[in-house]
Amino acid sequence: MENSLPLHLSRVQKSSLIINSFYFILHGTALLALIYYRAYSLMETTKNKDISISFKLCYILVFASELILSFLWLLDQSYQWRPVFRTVFPERLPKDDDKLPSIDVFICTADPNKEPSVEVMNTVVSAMALDYPPNKLHIYLSDDGGSSVTLKALQEAWRFGRFWVPFCRKYGIKTRCPEAYFSRKDDSDGNLGSLSSEFCADREKFEKQYEEFKERVQWIREKTSTFTSKNHPASIEIIKDVDHDDRTETNESEIPMVVYVSREKRPSHPHHFKAGALNVLLRVSSMLSNSPYILVLDCDMYCNDPSSARQAMCFHLDSSKLAFVQFPQKFHNISDKDIYDSQLRFIFTTRWWGVDGLKGPMVSGTGFYITREALYDTSDIQNDVDVSELRNKFGPSNEFVKSLHQKNIISVLSNEEFSNTLQKEIQFLASCKYENKTQWGKEASFRYFSVVEDYFTGMSLHSKGWTSVYCDPPKPAFLGSATTNFSELLVQQTRWCTGLVQVAMSKYSPLIYCPPRMSILQSMYYAEFAYFPFYCLPVWCLAIVPQLCLLHGIPLYPGISNPYFILFAFIFLSSNLKHIQEVLSVGHSIRTWIYEYRMWMIKSVTCYTYGTLDAIMEKIGMKEASFLPTNKVADEEQLKRYQSGIFDFQVSTMFLAPICTLVILNIACLLLGAVKIFRNANIDEMFIQACLSFFILIIQYPVVEGMILRKDKARVPQSATLLSALLAGILLSLGSLILIY
Numbered sequence: 001m002e003n004s005l006p007l008h009l010s011r012v013q014k015s016s017l018i019i020n021s022f023y024f025i026l027h028g029t030a031l032l033a034l035i036y037y038r039a040y041s042l043m044e045t046t047k048n049k050d051i052s053i054s055f056k057l058c059y060i061l062v063f064a065s066e067l068i069l070s071f072l073w074l075l076d077q078s079y080q081w082r083p084v085f086r087t088v089f090p091e092r093l094p095k096d097d098d099k100l101p102s103i104d105v106f107i108c109t110a111d112p113n114k115e116p117s118v119e120v121m122n123t124v125v126s127a128m129a130l131d132y133p134p135n136k137l138h139i140y141l142s143d144d145g146g147s148s149v150t151l152k153a154l155q156e157a158w159r160f161g162r163f164w165v166p167f168c169r170k171y172g173i174k175t176r177c178p179e180a181y182f183s184r185k186d187d188s189d190g191n192l193g194s195l196s197s198e199f200c201a202d203r204e205k206f207e208k209q210y211e212e213f214k215e216r217v218q219w220i221r222e223k224t225s226t227f228t229s230k231n232h233p234a235s236i237e238i239i240k241d242v243d244h245d246d247r248t249e250t251n252e253s254e255i256p257m258v259v260y261v262s263r264e265k266r267p268s269h270p271h272h273f274k275a276g277a278l279n280v281l282l283r284v285s286s287m288l289s290n291s292p293y294i295l296v297l298d299c300d301m302y303c304n305d306p307s308s309a310r311q312a313m314c315f316h317l318d319s320s321k322l323a324f325v326q327f328p329q330k331f332h333n334i335s336d337k338d339i340y341d342s343q344l345r346f347i348f349t350t351r352w353w354g355v356d357g358l359k360g361p362m363v364s365g366t367g368f369y370i371t372r373e374a375l376y377d378t379s380d381i382q383n384d385v386d387v388s389e390l391r392n393k394f395g396p397s398n399e400f401v402k403s404l405h406q407k408n409i410i411s412v413l414s415n416e417e418f419s420n421t422l423q424k425e426i427q428f429l430a431s432c433k434y435e436n437k438t439q440w441g442k443e444a445s446f447r448y449f450s451v452v453e454d455y456f457t458g459m460s461l462h463s464k465g466w467t468s469v470y471c472d473p474p475k476p477a478f479l480g481s482a483t484t485n486f487s488e489l490l491v492q493q494t495r496w497c498t499g500l501v502q503v504a505m506s507k508y509s510p511l512i513y514c515p516p517r518m519s520i521l522q523s524m525y526y527a528e529f530a531y532f533p534f535y536c537l538p539v540w541c542l543a544i545v546p547q548l549c550l551l552h553g554i555p556l557y558p559g560i561s562n563p564y565f566i567l568f569a570f571i572f573l574s575s576n577l578k579h580i581q582e583v584l585s586v587g588h589s590i591r592t593w594i595y596e597y598r599m600w601m602i603k604s605v606t607c608y609t610y611g612t613l614d615a616i617m618e619k620i621g622m623k624e625a626s627f628l629p630t631n632k633v634a635d636e637e638q639l640k641r642y643q644s645g646i647f648d649f650q651v652s653t654m655f656l657a658p659i660c661t662l663v664i665l666n667i668a669c670l671l672l673g674a675v676k677i678f679r680n681a682n683i684d685e686m687f688i689q690a691c692l693s694f695f696i697l698i699i700q701y702p703v704v705e706g707m708i709l710r711k712d713k714a715r716v717p718q719s720a721t722l723l724s725a726l727l728a729g730i731l732l733s734l735g736s737l738i739l740i741y
């Protein structure tokens with residue numbers, strides 16, 4: 001290193017640490033007391049022959065729910081253990097660009113109908129414009145749709161980038177995603193004062209060029225079929241100038257190499273979704289640039305801060321066991337009223353800060369700089385290692401095996417160099433048979449085992465002793481499009497849950513697999529993540545059982561006059577106050593707490609439930625794994641509703657029925673139960689149950705409104721309300737039958 005000053009610093013967030021420890025002790029003790037109370041009462045109840053079996057059953061169900069909640073709470077505490085903040089000093093990196101290692105950027109796209117080409121190309125262009133030596137940056141776009149629209153749009157993007165990148169460099173533009181840059185209200189970015197008139201002229205020129213670029217991409221989309229196929233050979237192309245027209249204006253060496261990769265797909269071969277695509281990129285890039293570091297981006301996640309590569313290098317150049325630097329997923333389209341909790345605040349603030357103080361966060365899908373070495377798991381490769389062993393692991397390509405020993409081959413290839421033999425080798429590496437009988441997706445590379453390839457890959461790396469860091473600078477390094485369509489969001493999160501439960505129910509189940517391989521706290525956080533879909537069990541139970549009992553005047557909780565009442569009240573308050581404290585501490589308002597709480601309940605009875613069922617069906621062979629990419633095309637009306645905080649219930653009945661049923665059931669039980677309470681004058685012992693129902697209804701008020709009060713197009717469809725009423729009726733009658741018996 002040129003100077004001895006540190007490249008990065010970390011410091012423990014002391015205030016959070018104190019609050020968290022205090023909370024852990026208080027809340028933990030309260031939970032122990034609750035378990036003692038429940039266990040003791042249960043024993044007393046079982047001894048008592050006069051108490052009905054149905055009451056005992058309800059009591060056991062509620063106790064079991066509380067045990068599950070307490071267990072998940074305990075796992076969740078791993079996130080609170082050692083929250084850290086980090087600062088990076090990219091300006092202290094070697095001044096000599098030759099000393100920087102090279103980086104390959106992998107961008108994945110799958111379907112031009114769901115992933116608008118202009119948006120994807122903005123991501124590509126923003127990556128081309130990263131503040132990094134252009135000869136050390138190589139951009140690979142994986143097109144899983146094998147669509148000629150994407151290839152042609154990429155050629156346009158490259159042509160536009162050839163002018164855009166030097167423009168950004170010249171004026172030190174900070175927002176290098178053209179769409180984001182030109183839609184900014186103020187034009188100070190890049191305006192360096194004295195140059196301002198030249199700058200304004202240039203800016204105008206490039207704005208026009210950008211508009212033309214968009215028009216051309218639009219034109220391509222209109223003229224070319226956006227058909228995506230699952231049956232096509234591999235096609236790899238280094239993007240270059242075809243018509244040589246304005247070649248003189250920019251020197252090609254000023255911009256990074258851009259490569260289009262569409263791997264071979266055949267219906268008879270599993271293609272393993274995004275992880276499969278990334279592994280093909282790993283192999284293809286090993287022939288062309290073989291950079292030791294890789295930045296992975298989803299197609300809708302553009303580079304918002306060009307210095308992210310240098311920031312990541314501050315960590316990578318300083319540690320040998322570091323597998324990846326993860327940046328948060330932040331989004332450019334979050335409304336103040338983020339009713340669907342699309343921003344995933346709870347993951348990318350407090351939780352990831354917390355695990356950063358352990359051995360680092362898990363891979364979070366996109367926005368991370370990872371080392372090739374960690375992905376290949378080849379830190380021990382010596383030149384004399386058995387080649388046949390390497391071929392067993394990495395497949396039959398000798399060229400690929402050779403690349404394992406070569407760090408950093410290649411500068412940019414000229415057209416002639418992209419010779420026939422190399423072409424053939426690359427085609428072979430991108431073919432679907434290549435991985436047969438190898439360790440791709442298993443021991444090496446992005447792992448296939450689960451559709452949440454990110455979670456599982458991260459877990460595998462950490463269990464091999466690799467570490468990671470979380471870099472969360474004030475200026476977001478990457479900005480993506482959050483899923484703000486309620487329907488898409490539910491489908492997306494169901495897929496995540498399926499993937500997580502796949503892991504939870506396998507031999508890789510974190511509490512079994514992780515403890516021998518990593519610290520107990522780290523195992524706990526992997527476990528909490530994989531097991532959180534199981535929240536569906538207590539949520540279903542606590543939204544039905546106490547309510548049915550309320551209706552029948554059966555108390556399940558201590559009455560107000562019972563000293564244990566305070567315990568229950570304390571647990572309720574302390575968990576919510578902690579949640580509120582977390583929300584406020586990151587600058588959000590109480591509203592965020594309500595949004596998150598509401599979505600947690602809704603997702604528990606839909607996404608978590610269906611995801612768990614899906615994973616079970618896959619396990620017993622009744623279903624195949626699938627990964628439908630989320631639709632990133634915004635629907636104007638739907639977007640307007642999201643922005644004004646109005647729920648859009650144009651969602652399949654399958655997703656509406658569970659929450660509507662529960663809401664109707666709670667309304668019925670609360671109203672009828674209240675009548676009963678007045679008649680029997682037993683408010684004391686029914687108080688908690690009545691409060692629980694009331695609380696659920698307050699939190700789920702938009703659902704009540706959507707069913708009863710709203711008249712617009714996006715209300716809960718009447719058919720769904722009727723079906724839910726019917727289901728609630730069935731639940732009520734069944735419950736009554738059991739309870740009366």
Ligand SMILES: O=c1ccn([C@@H]2O[C@H](COP(=O)(O)OP(=O)(O)O[C@H]3O[C@H](CO)[C@@H](O)[C@H](O)[C@H]3O)[C@@H](O)[C@H]2O)c(=O)[nH]1
Binds near residue numbers: 272273454499627631
């Ligand atoms: O067969 C596929 C499916 C998806 N993708 C790409 O994978 C990315 C993520 O897909 P998306 O539909 O946006 O899914 P999300 O649920 O939004 O993705 C989140 O969750 C995934 C794991 O389920 C992670 O891989 C992502 O990084 C993370 O943003 C996109 O760029 C897709 O083009 C492929 O390349 N091939």
Ligand SMILES: [Mn+2]
Binds near residue numbers: 298300630
């Ligand atoms: Mn996405």
